[in-house]
Amino acid sequence: MTVRNLDAIFQPKSVAVIGASQRPGSIGQMVWQRLIEGGFAGPLWAVNPRHAGELESFDGKPVLADAGDLPEAPTVALICTRPSTWPALVHRLGGMGTRAAIIVGEVRTEEDRADLRHALAAARPHLLRILGPGTLGALTPALNAQLGAAATVARSGGVAWVSQSNALTNAVLRWAGPRGLGFSHAVALGDEADVDVGDVLDYLASDPSTRAILLEVDSIGAARKFMSAARAAARNKPVLALRSGRDDPGDALYTAAFRRAGIVRVDTLDDLLDEIETLGVGRVAASDTATLITSDRGVATLARDAFMKAGDTLARWNDEAHAALETALEAALPRAQAGNPLVLGDTAKAEHFGLALQALASQRSTGTAFVVHAPTHSAPVAEVARTLIENQRFAYRGMLACFFGGVDDTTRDALHAHGIPVHTTPRRLARAFARLVDYRLGRELLMQTPESMPAQGAAAIEAAQGVAHAALAAGRATLEGAEAARLLAAFELQTLESAEQRSAEAVVDVNVEFRDDENFGPVFHFVAPSPDGFSPPLRVYSLPPLNPVLSRDIVEQSPYVRHAAPEPMLEALTGISQVVCEVREIVAMQLTLRVLPHAVMLVAPRLTLAEKRSRFAIVPYPRRLEETLDWHGERLTIRPIRPEDEEMHRAFIDTMTPDDLRLRFFSAVRSFDHTQLARMTQIDYDREMALIATVEGEDGKPRTLGVARAVADPDNETAEFAVAIQSNLKRGGLGRLLLTRMIDYVRSRGTHWLLGEALRENAPMIGLARACGFTVTPTEDPGVVGFRMPLE
Numbered sequence: 001m002t003v004r005n006l007d008a009i010f011q012p013k014s015v016a017v018i019g020a021s022q023r024p025g026s027i028g029q030m031v032w033q034r035l036i037e038g039g040f041a042g043p044l045w046a047v048n049p050r051h052a053g054e055l056e057s058f059d060g061k062p063v064l065a066d067a068g069d070l071p072e073a074p075t076v077a078l079i080c081t082r083p084s085t086w087p088a089l090v091h092r093l094g095g096m097g098t099r100a101a102i103i104v105g106e107v108r109t110e111e112d113r114a115d116l117r118h119a120l121a122a123a124r125p126h127l128l129r130i131l132g133p134g135t136l137g138a139l140t141p142a143l144n145a146q147l148g149a150a151a152t153v154a155r156s157g158g159v160a161w162v163s164q165s166n167a168l169t170n171a172v173l174r175w176a177g178p179r180g181l182g183f184s185h186a187v188a189l190g191d192e193a194d195v196d197v198g199d200v201l202d203y204l205a206s207d208p209s210t211r212a213i214l215l216e217v218d219s220i221g222a223a224r225k226f227m228s229a230a231r232a233a234a235r236n237k238p239v240l241a242l243r244s245g246r247d248d249p250g251d252a253l254y255t256a257a258f259r260r261a262g263i264v265r266v267d268t269l270d271d272l273l274d275e276i277e278t279l280g281v282g283r284v285a286a287s288d289t290a291t292l293i294t295s296d297r298g299v300a301t302l303a304r305d306a307f308m309k310a311g312d313t314l315a316r317w318n319d320e321a322h323a324a325l326e327t328a329l330e331a332a333l334p335r336a337q338a339g340n341p342l343v344l345g346d347t348a349k350a351e352h353f354g355l356a357l358q359a360l361a362s363q364r365s366t367g368t369a370f371v372v373h374a375p376t377h378s379a380p381v382a383e384v385a386r387t388l389i390e391n392q393r394f395a396y397r398g399m400l401a402c403f404f405g406g407v408d409d410t411t412r413d414a415l416h417a418h419g420i421p422v423h424t425t426p427r428r429l430a431r432a433f434a435r436l437v438d439y440r441l442g443r444e445l446l447m448q449t450p451e452s453m454p455a456q457g458a459a460a461i462e463a464a465q466g467v468a469h470a471a472l473a474a475g476r477a478t479l480e481g482a483e484a485a486r487l488l489a490a491f492e493l494q495t496l497e498s499a500e501q502r503s504a505e506a507v508v509d510v511n512v513e514f515r516d517d518e519n520f521g522p523v524f525h526f527v528a529p530s531p532d533g534f535s536p537p538l539r540v541y542s543l544p545p546l547n548p549v550l551s552r553d554i555v556e557q558s559p560y561v562r563h564a565a566p567e568p569m570l571e572a573l574t575g576i577s578q579v580v581c582e583v584r585e586i587v588a589m590q591l592t593l594r595v596l597p598h599a600v601m602l603v604a605p606r607l608t609l610a611e612k613r614s615r616f617a618i619v620p621y622p623r624r625l626e627e628t629l630d631w632h633g634e635r636l637t638i639r640p641i642r643p644e645d646e647e648m649h650r651a652f653i654d655t656m657t658p659d660d661l662r663l664r665f666f667s668a669v670r671s672f673d674h675t676q677l678a679r680m681t682q683i684d685y686d687r688e689m690a691l692i693a694t695v696e697g698e699d700g701k702p703r704t705l706g707v708a709r710a711v712a713d714p715d716n717e718t719a720e721f722a723v724a725i726q727s728n729l730k731r732g733g734l735g736r737l738l739l740t741r742m743i744d745y746v747r748s749r750g751t752h753w754l755l756g757e758a759l760r761e762n763a764p765m766i767g768l769a770r771a772c773g774f775t776v777t778p779t780e781d782p783g784v785v786g787f788r789m790p791l792e
Contacts (some may be wrong), residue, residue: 094126
């Protein structure tokens, strides 16, 4: 996974078009024309040996005979020539210092594929990135950088569009322009020979100009990279995805992967287009309910029905809100109906919409404001729109609008300029908001603190692993019956071994399959029949590892959720996940979960073993890093942080003095909320590590004494570290104990450099860094010093 040099594509400073042309209909002509029409302001060169002596310039820009004649290395080169030229061009551009190339041409033959392989090999020594081949290009409208052969010039906006389809990208750009909608970036990925969807997601996750990301994907090749990048992006901003092919047998697995990554899946292209309006224009704060404001009863009924169908997201007003709105509107609008929808009456004027927004402002339970308006003589569209803009500050959860019949371009642009999205029907408005709610709920699932589950003891895990090792040593690749039951029993999973023990009071039998998917690696598949013959059966995929929160998400999708106590099922799902995480020789599993009213038993487990299996798309908890040692007369445990450590981590931070917190976080810090603590404790072990040191407290519960944290960049080129120790334990050696182990861990991952920073006044941290072998260097900030350590 790498974002290295992607800024050359999305933030170019100079551009060369190799194969530029003015021959109508040629790729070189289309690419050149888009750059000129877009108005790119940086250095721009055309390279074409056929025209170099014939014409002095293309549109006032110099035409050169060869890439070697360029006066300097372009940030990015657009290659519009035939495949046989790609290897030499990439080699020359890379040697000059060009950091990225966009190959617009397509690969059609085996010879073309060989040329592409040679071009990729030529790029590698120079770290030159390649987008494509077969790509429409990449657009950054804010910089007037229209790099590629898009059908139209795109406007600037707040949403990024990422697609595997050139045709859909062209269609979306054509659709958005006349509606006054734009993009922070738009990219068609082409064949993804180098830059793929995971790379672009990683870049956009931290791109300040991108408020939301819209994906159109058909398939994902590097699932682990994608999942890691998607989870990082979804923690920062909404990510929505469209994947066609609902009849594809593997489509349900994509649904599970998107859900696990915090991505909201949409059903149609129309839904995705609506989000360009909602997310690219709007500044809607976190809210899962809304209040409708309209002047007409018929419109109110239509809008209410749309919201009920889309997800029942209308706010339930409390008595205080009803009374406050009745009082506020009584004098001005005696015919108004205070409720949700809030119906102002057919005599309402434009200013009455402002009055309603002001009255709702103090009632926080009413959620996001939705103005749905059918134009009337007393309340013309332009006047209502002006009132919404003037009173926008009262909509504390944001505002969305729907004007039947649409609005003129001037009014639309004014609303957009003030962050108010405009939809044409209540249905589109309701569905767009429902997806925002889905994102919020999905993000909460990502940030949720799981209920603590007792970890299996080391002896039990070793016993289970021993069963698998012994079977493989004996040449057996399958465990069934008593052997399988013995392995599973190490994880407190009970197996029914005979027909007589199978209870007649079973609620349902859930078939469980664990297997290797060619894209996503190890996955679970859960299947249960319909409870009544009419309701849909349960068919759910899930990616390990599972914890109780993620297991509950599976259980709540079952039609049997109200027929049995949930806790036994949560324990069973979490248990079988622990089995496959700890016993890596298990490559497949089939069993039945017999769900009883107050228990869950395993029936007929069958385990398939092998020496090696695929890596998980989501890295499980790395138990191998756990260590217990004697330290100053106490038993000290050093281990990776876990999601259930949130409260313990809060208590640890509470022990630190305000000055210690300032030194650690470079500013005054009072406290951390749940979201911030969840980000500290729920980490992606594939790219981040936090090692904590704990001891048993007087109450018998563990407490945290210190933490060392390191976060690697997506390239794994560098990792940044930080250390925090309980205030009264400084200079006791705990910091060095944690930091040396973190150095060893980061080195084991193949990271090249470990970096850090500290305030110049933080003498203990500077001393610790020096003692551990870091070089202390100045930084651009005179009050901050840097630490560097080569790990190779």
